[in-house]
Amino acid sequence: MNVYLHRILHKVFLIEKLMQINTFKTFLVSLFLTISFFGYATEKETKEDKPFNVKDLIFHHITDSHSFHVADDFSIPLPIILFTDNGLVTFMSSEFHHDTDGEVVVERKGLKFINLHEKIYQLNEGATVVAFDAEHHATNAARPINFSITKNVFSMFLSMILLLLIFITAARSYKKSASNNMPSGIGKFMEPIIVFIRDEVAIPNIGEKKYHKYMPFLLTLFFFIWINNVMGLIPFFPFSSNLSGNISFTFTLAVITFIITLFSSKKYYWKHILWMPGLPVPMKLFLMPIEIIGMFVKPIALMIRLFANITAGHVIILSLVSLIFILNTIWVAPLSVLFSLFISVIEVLVVAIQAYIFTMLSALYFGQALEEEH
Secondary structure (H helix, E strand, O other): OOHHHHHHHHHHHHHHHHOOOOHHHHHHHHHHHHHHHHHHHHHHHHOOOOOOOHHHHHHHHHOOOOEEEEEOOEEEEOEEEEEEOOEEEEEEHHHHOOOOEOOOOEEEOOEEEEEEOOEEEEEOOOOOOOOEOOOOOEOOEEOOEEOOOOHHHHHHHHHHHHHHHHHHHHHHHHHHOOOOOOOOOHHHHHHHHHHHHHHHHHHHHHOOOOOHHHHHHHHHHHHHHHHHHHHOOOOOOOOOOOHHHOHHHHHHHHHHHHHHHHHHOOHHHHHHHHOOOOOOHHHHHHHHHHHHHHHHHHHHHHHHHHHHHHHHHHHHHHHHHHHHHHOOOOOOHHHHHHHHHHHHHHHHHHHHHHHHHHHHHHHHHHHHHOOOOO
């Protein structure tokens, strides 16, 4: 991909997100983009470059990486931790010099490593480059066990620290206001959200007598997803991650919900799935496999819904910006910026809505598992 083009689009994406904070700067941003695009168009006339690839650009921004890209060639490296046949191998991602095409080889403990599309491979003995099969899969490189602190992992740890700080500070504000029961500071902000999750999510779906033991998980789930989604909207370090757009992250949350549902289930829950009461035997035999499949479809739906909605916002914004280069004209820049700003504003709502939906559906599944026979 053209390096200059990549830098321009990275600046566009950065400015689009900053415009969510201050939309008054729209005119200045549009002017800056027009000048930048004009500079790119002028350079393109005098310099032969590779064709613009929208797919590579989008995947570069939404996928995980081993460093934080700040601006141009400046990146903040993260530690790479690999478990190999020769033991534990550690080094900083800066050793690859921003290379993700497998051209730079890093040697540690007699082993050679490359970074191929943000995946660390160990080259076979005597090999210097990666060979590919017909389906473009690496054939002469092994994948060591990777415990690296990637951009998404770093952001997840950071969100956990923020959660602890927020809840501990809120708890202290309640402790100080024990006499009048009126919290101060962040406690005032947290109280209506906590009450909303309790009164509109937990109690209606789980029941007034049984919701108490599920509140810590539901609150943690909501704020954890919400904070990570918001962090994904902030394009500069230490944020700019797309954690909820990682299928492994949403899969883990869905599996935890599924396990809690199974351990919370009552006799009537399994009776309703395996042998529905009040139905003829042939219908019971017909519905039983459908209900069993439905048990696994629910967490899968949770996983895909959060992953797809968060990823879609980033993809749409980058696609709208890429129209300028696909159509090969700067005159579409103002319209592209306007639509990108509109989608960015919608994303601010989506990140909260998706956290609410995931939490609400989890509470609904808990309530179904706890339902008594009637």
